[in-house]
Amino acid sequence: MKRKNIDLQLFAAPDNMTGTEQIMVRAREIDFVTSFGKNLQSLLDVMGITRMIRKENGSLLKTKKAKGVLQSGNVGEGEEIPLSQYEVSEEILDTIKIEKYRKAVSLEAIAEYGYEAAVQMTDDEFKSDLISLVTDKFYAQLKKGSLSGHEPTWQMAVAMAIGKVKDKFKKMKRTATGIAVWVNTLDVYKYVGAADITLQTAFGMEYVKGFLGADVVFISSEIPENVVIATPLNNLIAYYVDPADSEFIKAGLSYTTDSETGFVGFHIQGNYERAISDMFAIMGLRLFCEYLDGIAYISVGGADTQTLGSLTANTAKGESEGTNAVTLDSTLLGIGNSYKVKVNSAATPVTYGMDVKNWTKWDGKSEITVTTGNHITIVECDRNFKAVASVDVVAK
Incomplete structure (x- = not known):
């Protein structure tokens, strides 16, 4: 077969x-x-x-x-109605x-x-x-x-x-x-x-x-x-x-x-x-x-309910004349916080919740222009520019 x-x-x-x-x-x-x-x-x-x-x-x-402002609606008879402009x-x-x-x-x-x-x-x-x-x-x-x-x-x-x-x-x-x-x-x-x-x-x-x-x-x-x-x-x-x-x-x-x-x-x-x-x-x-x-x-919070925190900083003469290099040993305490500084002949008093909006913004690393012997007051503030922590150092 x-x-x-x-x-x-x-x-x-x-x-x-x-x-x-x-x-x-x-x-x-x-x-x-x-x-x-x-x-x-x-x-x-x-x-x-x-x-x-x-x-x-x-x-x-x-x-x-x-942005814009609503103009008054109190307009007399026959008067021109003011224009409210918004952009x-x-x-x-x-x-x-x-x-x-x-x-x-x-x-x-x-x-x-x-x-x-x-x-x-x-x-x-x-x-x-x-x-x-x-x-x-x-x-x-x-x-x-x-x-x-x-x-x-x-x-x-x-x-x-x-x-x-x-x-x-x-x-x-x-x-x-x-x-x-x-x-x-x-x-x-x-x-x-x-x-x-x-x-x-x-x-x-x-x-x-x-x-x-x-x-x-x-x-x-x-x-x-x-x-x-x-x-x-x-x-x-x-x-x-x-x-x-x-x-x-x-x-x-x-x-x-x-x-x-x-x-x-x-x-x-x-x-x-x-x-x-x-x-x-x-x-x-x-x-x-x-x-x-x-x-x-x-x-949330105010000077009467919370305590100002403390930052730790070291200072040294900067590379440029008339500047100081400031090094912070601590980091930002809160999300969205930033630094502000003020240079003065004496330490600037800071309290918790104090408004520092008009202070100088600082990125935490740039050299600060200052005269030797003057004070550098550094503040950590929240996004509403309210102080939450600070430190003061004397310029070298």
Whole structure:
């Protein structure tokens, strides 16, 4: 009996067939981008942001400042009505662009914990880090709010923060659709004491609605203690660069995105050279305040309730004639603080909360022009130019 030669290639799996492994990876990518998108969308809903605004990669992000005075409406019959002039100036704050991130889970981690556990641990950590990148930039802008103030108590600071942003929007001929407030976690619990408050979480931000006179209060350790920040909800905008841009695909860089949101692109592939499972994410996301002077930044405390801190400094003759080089051994005590200096024949008295706005700004390293024997008084002040710490040295 003659045997027939059978071509086993006829029964081999066709090239590029989607198998179990590809389905598992694809499902993991879809789960990542979907959960990320839903998480961010929940925060946008809380903030009253109805949609993300698409931006081209590399677009400039500009904040606005509105100036103007409402003229008197007490006009006699037949008299000309005075014109109230308002102007809006723009300032470039940053650039929004696609940013690229990569993380990996090793073969050893999979062997030790199992595929499901190792993958879940790594994906969750990666997602958390990406969320923090977005919120950190947002907090940084909130801390630049130009409606500054200083109040003796925390409760008064909350009330004045809300009042200031409402007043500002009214002067801009805009109606605040609601107010969002950001406060420090410890400050809230000092205020409520043993009382229970129910916090919800969206995109890494804890919040409570209808609290302290605000529509929504965000509670975070990213906000310094004894600081209250507020802005109208309709001052909040969200921008994104589309990670599913067709130009990327043409270049062979195809990322899985959520068809409903499109906030982040995610891709997984094996790296045999290093025996790791590589994860790649691209995104260009920004939570943004349109008007910088629509953000209130109110600090708490006064000379009667807090003590002036102490700085430590050393001085030496500078390289230039008639200057001194001053070296501070201590660092800034608070986020957003800065240095001010005053040169005088005697030490300048400083008290906590003292206004040093008109003192000379100092970057903490430049040589200071001074006559030998005169005093250099250095103050660390908060963003409202209130003294929080000081030191006095004699020039050499």
